[in-house]
Amino acid sequence: MRSLFNTADWNAAATDLFEREFSTVVGEDLPSILPDTFDIKELLAGGQTTCRLPGSDRVLEASSSRITDSDDRTLGYTLIFRDITDSRQNARRAEVLSRVLRHNIRNRVDVATAYLRQLSDDPGPDTADKIATTVDGELSALRDLGGTAREIESVLQANKRAGDRSVEDLIRHAIEEVQHAQVVDDRHECAGDVSSVPVVIDTPPVETRANGEILIPVIRELVSDAVEHGGSAPEPRVSVRVKESSDTEGVDQWWIDVADSGAGISDHEVEVFEDAEEQPLQHGKGLGLWLVWWGVDRLGGEVSFDTDSGTTVTVELPGSLLSYD
Incomplete structure (x- = not known):
């Protein structure tokens, strides 16, 4: 039977x-x-x-x-x-976005409101200028937050693969979008103004099938964070290095390291992203690193942090996204 x-x-x-x-x-x-x-x-x-x-x-x-x-x-x-993996991930991402946006909007609006109330106590021109500058900064931060949220949506909707493109070209494109970052040769300092932070690129002549609509924002956010927190002049220095691991059949995996010489990302920030979710009382500073985390996940990779000396963020990507000239 x-x-x-x-x-x-x-x-x-x-x-x-x-x-x-x-x-x-x-x-x-x-x-x-x-x-x-x-x-x-x-x-x-x-x-x-x-x-x-x-x-x-x-x-x-x-x-x-x-x-x-x-x-x-x-x-x-x-x-x-x-x-239901994707639907669960989307639900978690929506929850994270909601919490981060609520947290940042509430805090920045509270700051702006508090400064505006000072006008009634001291409406003098000096105070008004200071308040206007502060409020403008808070509103600009909110605009940037909204822009990052929209970009996250685009990254998550983008195709994983695109036509082959030079890895170095993608990295340079990303760095060009970062304020105060300047690509330099490893043996030279910045030729620009004193506020420029030198960024060294070290990558083999390889191409990638990874969609630039995902990879460029990921690298830009990492370099931007490294430039912002990479130490005080004249010491700040950022490096972007690409390395690959291969077996007998070809490239198995490859990494992009973005390193700076600063004090290092805080343990709190690392814990948030290693947990891969926001807790009600545990928030990252914004959405930039979430864009990195989710963008790399979209490409089938992983993100790790090393804070022993400065900060090195490593993006590990599958070898199937890499090709040689």
Whole structure:
């Protein structure tokens, strides 16, 4: 007699999801096919359950329905698995954006309001000029925050891949968008004004298939943060280096390091991003590093921080996005 748990059908989506071909599962006992993270009894009891694929960050929602005959006798079950990883990630991102925006808007509006109220106490021209400068700064910061939020939306909607483009060209393009950053040769100082921060690029002659609409904002935010917090003149220096690791079949993975000589990113900031989510009482300073985190994730990579000496942020990307001239 055929067991109710024997697999009778297995569609193409199941093949992709569980990485098992139909020919290897048909007739097999269901518990031997599904990962151990699935509770078969709970699954067949009805309703919906969620579980995580072993060795993966993919989350599945599973549901079942009975197949019966005319006498309501159980002949089998239909199981439906839905990958809800992306929808969960989108929900978490929306929550982070909401919290960061609320936190920053509330704080900056409070500061601007407090300064504006001072006008009634001291309406003199000197005070008015100081207040106008402060309020303008707070409003500018809010405009920048809104711009970053819009750019995050664009990054998350962009295709992962695009046409091949020089990695060095992408890096230079990103640095050009950073105020006070100036690309220099490793042996020379800035030729610009004293406020310029030298940025050294060290990359092999390689091209990448990574979409510049994602990678350029990621590098720009990292360089901008390094320039802003990279120490006091005349010592500040930022480097952007690209290195790759290869095996016998080609490039396995590659890294972009953005390093500065400053005091280092705070432990609080690192904890926020290593947790990959905002807690109600734990906020990053803005959205820039979230753009980095989510942009790199969109490319299938990871971000790590080293704060032992200055700050080095490492972006690890899959080798499939790299090609040589």
